[in-house]
Amino acid sequence: MHFQWYPGHMTKAKRMMQENIKLIDLVIELVDARVPLSSRNPDIDELGKNKSRLIVLNKADLADEKKNDLWYEHFTSQGFMVVSVNSKKGSGIKMVEQGIQNACKEKMEKDRKRGILNRPVRAMVVGIPNVGKSTFINALAKKSVTKTGNKPGVTKGKQWIRLNKNVELLDTPGILWPKFEDQQVGLDLAFIGSIKDEILQTEELAYHLIDFITANYSGVLAKKYEIKEEGKSYEILEQIAVNRHALLRGNELDIRKAAMLLLDDFRNGRLGRITLEVPEVV
Incomplete structure (x- = not known):
């Protein structure tokens, strides 16, 4: 499966970020806790250099708890402030507020020395499509201020959101990079839904996911679908089709539906807490 996907609106979004970065004190980067490295956009390190940084491991409730701890240690060791959150339920959001203050402590101290008091921290929220930025911002603002959707590309343009007297947020559309040098990154993003399903070969994607789960989370598929985790990935998917009554006319198995x-x-x-990648041990 070969991935190369960079719609025109993402080029525009990147240009918008470049234009607005000078207004910003802090870059809040959302990543998906199930694929923290694959869901990071390498452009953001370049765009956000010389700015305070906060990495938010979003959807942490869907990821393997022990792996969340490994990623926390990994990013902290690189000098980032790191917070794990479940934006849908709001857990971890108070830690984000504290993280913003900690990440911008130096800036606030400089402002104080120059006699600038009560200037709000201006933060840019960035992340790839479907990482949950809008849900995160609504949770942080404690009200619905942005559109949300379980599809990439819901946020279309930039908008400033005043959280409180101390923090203003700039929301930006999700951006991916021009091409995936590592096809595994493309696979990981396809698994979590950051690439539109319409451009994917769904069955092939499912085979790759089955291979990963049976190798790393043995027994999960057997328990969920009441099947035997035996044979090739296509045979396991056929068993899932049978279990879920995914049938075409004439009782033929509907493999795409499965x-x-x-x-x-x-x-x-619904398969439990699964993380698709772990930090490399250096």
């Missing part, structure tokens, strides 16, 4: 059911169960946490 693949979509599997991906949907993974994306929504």
